[in-house]
Amino acid sequence: MNAMVETDSKRLIIKGLVSSLLPFTLIYFYFTVIKVLCVDTLRFNGTSLYVYLTYTMLLSYIIINYVRVLNDNKVTTFDRFPFTYHDISRDKRIDASMAVKEQVINKQVKDKIVCAHCFVYKPPRSTHCKECGRCFLKRVSHCYFMETCVGFHNQKFFVLFLISLLVHNAFIIIAFIIALKTVPLYRMVAQKQNQEYRLVFREHFIISVIVAFVEIPPSLWFLVFHLYLILRNETNLERKALNLYRMGSNALDYIFTQGLITLNTPNLSRNIANPYFLNFRKNFREVFGDNIWEWALPTYSTKGNGTEFEMNYAEEELKAKTLTPAIPEQFE
Template sequence: MLIQLASITNKPLKRVLEHIVYLLLIFVLIPVFVYFELCIVLPAVEKDNSKHVINLCIAFFLLLNIVGNMLYGMLTDSSIQGKMLDSQQTSDWTLCAVCECLRPPRAWHCNICNICILKRDHHCTFLTSCVGYYNYRYFILLTLHIFIAMVYAFYYNLKFLATFISWNHGLAIIRFIFPLANFVVDASYESLYIFIVVINFIVALFTGFLSYYHFSNVFKGQTTPERKHNESKYNKGWRRNLIEVFGVRWHLTWILPFIQSPLPGNGIQWHDEDKYK
C-alpha cells in the first residue's frame, strides 16, 4: 500500500489515503495487535501472576510511547508557516518558487504538504506529515519503540506458537513463508495467529532498519537528503548532534513523549555555536 501511495500524483487523494492509513493504524491495527498480545498470547504463555503484571506494565509503557510519539509527530509543525524567517546571514539561503520566499539552509519544499519544511528529512505516510526540525525526535522514537515492542512480542509469540504448531516434516516452514496463502486455504485461528506473527516479524525488521538508519544520521549530524549527497558540514560531534534533534534533555526523551526537551536552535540559523552552551 505504501508503494501505491508513493506512485499517486494526485495530492489531495494522496493526503486522504495517508489519513486513512493513519486512522487504520491508530484505531484498527494497533488495537488488534494489543488485544492479540495481551489477551491471547500473554495469558497462554505466562502463568505467573507477578510476571504477568510486569509484562502488562512494559506493554503499557511501549504502547504509550508508540501512540504518543505518533500523535506528537503528526501535530508538531516543522514548516516555515508562521515562522519569522529572519537571519543576519542569508548568503546560503535559497529561493522557493512555490512559497515565493527565501528559505534557510536545510529547508526544502514538500510537494505533498505544499510548504517548505525546516530541516526537512522526508515525508512520512505514518505521520501524514513531513519529518523536520521540530518533530524529528518523535519520528525516531516512534520507530525505536515499535522495534522494541515487536522484538519483545516476537519472543512471546514464538513461545505461544510452539504450544500448538508441529514441525510436520517441514510443513510449518511453508506456512510461515506463505502465511496469507495458508490463511486462505485453512481459515482457522491457527493460520490467523501465524499470519499476525509473520507481520510482527516484518514490522520488526522494517522499524529496526529505520531506527538504525536514522540514529546513524543523527550521530553524523545529517538528514536523509544530506546523507545521499554525502554532506557533513553540520556535524558538531555526536553529543551536540543528539541535542540538536532530541533537545537539551536528550537523555530523558525516550521515557515519554510528553517530556519537555527544548531544542537549542530554531531550525533557521545553523552557524550559532553559542546555542549549545
C-alpha cells in the same frame, strides 16, 4: 480535468490506506495481547498481569511518540515567517513574533531566499515538501507510512518511535511464541470449547507474529538511516548533495546556503564540505539535547530554533576565503 481529479482522488485514497496501516496493526496487536492472551488464555493470573502492565506501558510510549511525530503545529516556515516574497520586498512583516522580526531585521533576510512554491522565506536547511505542500525547518525526509515530514521539530520523536516499535514487535514475537508452546490447553477455555478456540487462539497469535516480523525490517532500516543522518548532521537531501560532491559533481551544491561548499571549493572532505558536521557526539546532542536523562523521554530537547545552526567554521573564515583571491601554487 475529470481525469486529473480522479487521479488525485485515487492518490489520496492510497496515501490514506498506507498511513492507516500502522495504527490498524497496533489496534490488532492490542486486541491479541489484552483480549486473547491476557483475558481469554491466561485468565488474568500473575503472568497475565505482568504482560498486561508491560505491554500497556510500552504501547503508551509508542502512542505518545507517534502523536508527537504527527504534531507539526507551528513548525513550517510559514508559521515562523508569515509573510510572502512581496511582503519582504516592501519590507512588510505580518504578525511575526518580536524574535522573528528582530532576526529578519538584523539579517535583512539575506539574499531574500524564498520558496518558489509557497513564497515564504526559507532559512538554511529548510526545504519544500511536495507531499505536504509546505516548507519545514531542517526537513530531513517525508515518511509515507505516517504521512508527515520528519525534520527539526520531530526527528527525536521519530527515532524514539522506531526504537519503541522494534521493542514492541520483539515483545509480541517472544510472548506469543512462548504462549503457543507453553500455555496448557485447559487454561485457554472450558473443555467443550477447546477445539474451536484452539484454532482461533493459534490463528490470532500466528498472524500477530507474522505481522511483527514483517514490520521489523523496514523499522530497523529507517532507524539505522536516521541515526546515520543524525550522527552525520545531514538531511536526506544534504546526504545526496554530499554524495554527488564527493563524486565530483556540483549538481546539488545549491542545497547548501552556508559553508565552504558554496564557494565551489573542490576536494573537501565530507566532514568539511558539510558545514554542520561538528563531531558524532555533538551531532547527536544537536537532536537529543545535552541532558542524557531526556534522551529517552518524549519531551522536546532538540537544541536551537531551527533557523540557525552551529557550524564547523567561523563566518570570518568564509568571508576571508571569499574576498581573498587564490594564489597559484608556483607563487607560494
